[in-house]
Amino acid sequence: MVKEELLLFGAGGHCRSCIDVIEQGTDFWILGVVERPNAVHEPRFLSSEPLGYPIIGTEEKLERIRETCRNALITVGQIKSVSIRLSVYERLKKLDFRLPTVVSPLAHVSPHATVGEGTIVMHHAVVNAGATVGRGCILNSKSLVEHDATVGDYTHISTAAVVNGGVTVGARSFVGSHATVVHDVRLSDDLFCRAGALVKSTADATPMNNDTA
8 A cells, every 4th residue: 555645733742642643554654744833933843853753834834735745634732722723624624635534553443433534543542333423533542432422523532531332522522531421421512521530411521712722
């Protein structure tokens, strides 16, 4: 199989985790990384090459890059707010980038599950039969999305979090590390579930601050 080139957007810690997933796979090779103009001047980026991959510019170069590269992955992390990831997603779609689904070879996604574009399924994550995962999501390492569960667009299921069978997690939400959402619970959009929480209803979560970056 011939690997396709892939542009990464976002050069922070989440980017390094995504690179490790991509390197283990057989679908893509990494062209480089772009960042937001204000972020690229932060001290952590001044001499940064995430795991040896170059920062090839800021988002002003996206239109030129698109002339030769069709695939992009958002590698900006998401905990307190989804606003940056969402704005990047819309920018890439406007430029007609293809946003592939990236799945670690160490993960399991059931052939009877659906995972949306631009979502990354990281090492040892499991998506079981009948589950539906939306666009632009992060299913982080060792997370579990059980049978017939639904995860809304632009939601982050963090490390070792459990979304049990029949659960609905709304769009633009965050389920923290080792949190457990109880069977058949329906959570609304824009919710934050703290690390280690036992989530039995929407009342066990707090609103996400998705209006600010």
